[in-house]
Amino acid sequence: MNNPFHTCHNSRIAGCDFAIYPMTDHFVDVITTALKEVDTSKVWVKTTDIGTCVRGKITHVFDVTKALFLHATQTGYHVVFSGTYSIGCPGDSDGDVFLAEDDRRLNEAESNKIKQEVAGKFSLYPLGGGDYMNLIYDQIEAMKKQNIRVSSIHYATRLDGDGKDVFNGLEQVFVNMEHSGSSHTVMTTTISANSPSKKDVNSDD
Numbered sequence: 319m320n321n322p323f324h325t326c327h328n329s330r331i332a333g334c335d336f337a338i339y340p341m342t343d344h345f346v347d348v349i350t351t352a353l354k355e356v357d358t359s360k361v362w363v364k365t366t367d368i369g370t371c372v373r374g375k376i377t378h379v380f381d382v383t384k385a386l387f388l389h390a391t392q393t394g395y396h397v398v399f400s401g402t403y404s405i406g407c408p409g410d411s412d413g414d415v416f417l418a419e420d421d422r423r424l425n426e427a428e429s430n431k432i433k434q435e436v437a438g439k440f441s442l443y444p445l446g447g448g449d450y451m452n453l454i455y456d457q458i459e460a461m462k463k464q465n466i467r468v469s470s471i472h473y474a475t476r477l478d479g480d481g482k483d484v485f486n487g488l489e490q491v492f493v494n495m496e497h498s499g500s501s502h503t504v505m506t507t508t509i510s511a512n513s514p515s516k517k518d519v520n521s522d523d
């Protein structure tokens with residue numbers, strides 16, 4: 319156990335492939351500043367021209383993605399986060415070594431300072447087989463216990479509320495799926511902040 323090269327993993331590697339889209343001519347600055355200011359040292363990270371992939375423990379994957387988006391929202395620009403979270407994808411190991419990190423979240427204190435209304439949606443895809451619709455319904459019910467507004471839309475569930483609470487809800491769903499024994503879970507989400515549009519562009523309110 320004293321061998322520094324011995325790693326004991328009792329969690330599975332999770333990941334998120336995402337992009338942040340700032341609706342401004344200054345988009346490069348908004349993205350690069352967020353990536354610079356958020357502490358990503360407990361996750362494997364790779365940024366390309368189309369997005370960023372982070373991998374590691376669930377807690378750090380959510381800590382980092384939440385912090386990056388919330389950081390970008392504080393520019394005041396209309397920014398959108400679009401991401402795919404995945405856990406249990408068979409046969410891929412990039413970033414495994416990051417599972418040895420402890421659970422202390424490096425960006426939680428900064429994220430907690432940010433109050434930002436967001437509108438988003440999520441879709442859950444339990445890929446491990448079995449009773450997938452009930453797994454999804456259970457997690458929509460779990461989401462309703464968070465401090466956010468949850469409503470039905472086609473192919474997804476809409477989420478309105480404070481950004482921290484929305485990300486915490488998504489993380490809770492992901493953890494619940496792990497505890498339910500789902501062997502492979504995928505969750506997609508789109509989250510928007512500072513949009514000049516009305517909530518529902520087809521309604522009169």
Ligand SMILES: Cc1ncc(C[n+]2csc(CCO)c2C)c(N)n1
Nearest residue numbers: 336337338346349366367368369370
């Ligand atoms: C989180 C996140 N990572 C990467 C990109 C892709 N991207 C678009 S502009 C830019 C900066 C200049 O290269 C990069 C890396 C993104 N949109 N969001």
